[in-house]
Amino acid sequence: MIGVELMKMLRRPRTWVVIALIDALPTLVAFLLALTDVGPRPGTGPAFLSAVLNNGVLFPAAALAIVLPLFLPVSVAIVSGDSIAGEAQAGTLRYLLARPAGRTRLLVAKLVTVLVFVAMAVVVVVVTGYFVGTSLFGTGQLAGGNIVSVSGEPLSPHQAALRTLLAMAYVAFSMLGVAAMAVFLSTLTDSPLAAAMGALAFLVASSLLLTLDAADSIRPYLPTRYWLAFVDLFRQPILWRDIVRGVGLQSLYVAVLLGAAWANFSTKDIKS
């Protein structure tokens, strides 16, 4: 079943269009930076961008920072929101369940597919970011190959690679909260658009509350609160506090929302 769902996603043109679009933005940013050589001043603009001009090895992390706030969650919401509701809208859900695929199995297969999609998107962003970054900005030979970390200390290329991998894992994990929300909404409605939009509304609300001082007391529980904590991975030494909290918070959201999705879907009357 999981294999079937993966095949369905991979054979779908939309999957690749979405990934290509996610990838296009950081690539465009890289080209603009390389052409103009005008980086944001340190401390402004997306994370790492000011450092990238000196060393392209950091560009994968910069690319993650560029897609993380909007592009990645939008694509994840679209794919996850489509998971059940898309089948319902196409009418294939009733045939899958009458096949019988099994409701829990189908839901698990859809979740695995969403996970794979998130991983694919992150990997593609990082890999193209690496190639684009190193070819446009060089590998920082002037600085002896070392990378200046966010906290100013130098990072060896080995450390940088390891931390980029950690950052990929963290960013992918951060997306699971959105994915779980969209999957839950997807079991509620027969409209994939509504599910995706609902999940995005959830994110926008969270981002908005983050900027509001009056929402200070609930800030630690907002799903997007710790998203950008992956920047801390590039500190020397790594600042783990927010990363650990981010993982814990995302896990909580994922558990609750997927539980709700399962409870709803396994007892739902399929009338689509």
Add this chain to the structure above:
Amino acid sequence: MTATPPPSGRVPAGPVTGPAAIRTVGLTKRYGSVTAVDGIELDVPPGDIYGFLGPNGSGKTTTVRMLLGLVLPTAGTVEVLGARIPKHARSVLHRVGALVEAPAAYGHLGARANLSIMDAAGPGGSRRTRRARIDQALEQVGLAGVGRRPVKAYSLGMRQRLGIAAALLRKPDLLILDEPTNGLDPRGIQEIRRLLLDLNASAGTTIFLSSHLLAEVEHLCKRVGVVDRGRLVLQDSLAALRAPTGSVVLRTPDPEWAVGVLDGDLRERSGDRLVVRATDPAELNARLVGHGIRITELTEQRRTLEEVVLAATTGSSDRVDAAVPPTVGPRAEVLSTGDSAWDRPPAGPPVPLPTRPARDTFSWPAGRDTPEPGPGWQPSRSEPARSEPARSEPARSEPARSEPARPEPVRPAPDDRRPGQPQPGLGSQPSRSGSAQPPDGRSQPGPGWQPSPSDSAQPPDDAEVDPGGSAADRAGSDQPEARSEESA
């Protein structure tokens, strides 16, 4: 319908051999305060071809969905092939092929990829035989030459065929088909009908056919269940339901003489068409001919399935009249086969047809001379002679019904709307009884009951059919581009 396997299902109830293909006990589904399905007791023995009939919105589809574990019953139990649904769905549903409402497929993929995905999505479909099974199923439904074209480019009929192919993929023991001939042209309908009959005869496949196309069911099914407003109001063999009414319909150029000879046996007369009380048509024929009366046509009157169903059901729930909700009297009783509702004169005192200005947007094919309704009244048939009796007048507790020469029902439309028919209850029409009876007396059959396309356009069952015929959706015969693509 020849050479059916032993359990022919003529027995009204009880399993014949092994567990019933479908058995429901007290099956009930409520959505809030609405009871969609109310205590349905289905009993479909193995090897049967069962027609599940009912007006739109009567609970057919909800029942079918409960059989497949898609909708969970509020009360009651479902057993399919001896296993409880939905609890043991996984162990048994892969032996069931289903077409629920419309077919569905992934539009960007071709037929084979779609079937492959569906086959791989559940148990019971061996990967090794998949290719061969897909090819065979496509062959069976006439899509063998369909190639790699994405399904979104398919016609409605092709999608329908693909949906049936998906149902046949694992050579199921039970086929649950909801409107299987939707979107097919008459030739396609006949092909599918033959396919189903052949599957039933050769493999003993039990077929549960949910439809509101009465002719479809009449051609195929051995047993019939009629559901109305969520209740099963009728479950019997088609042969028993279509028992002779004890009357003979005849046409004669000498109706006056015939009336004289027949005397008290005459039940109804309209022009040269007589309905005569007689149990033996041959004897009647001999008697009339003996008196020198010429006979052009003489048929034993049997109730059509349409009459049976219309008598057993109350109305289409997709018909929504303004003002008073339909006063449906006591639920239609199961008919005894002796007396035909058709024979009954319209109840109540004769009421002259209300003379209304010609606001009807449709045109009457025949003259609008309306016979005075009364006992023995018979709608005059302006259509070409047909051997079947006139359309039914279901027994209903309605005030006098005045029925003018009824035009042949509007061509079966793809949906339930009848173009040109004035929307009853919308205008400032005089108040009328709350029943679903527009003043023009054309309410029967209601909009939910379309005559099957096969009713008129269908060639006889035994007609010679070119299998590579002109059905536009039949792949391989008229899609050279699809084939060339494949061979390329």
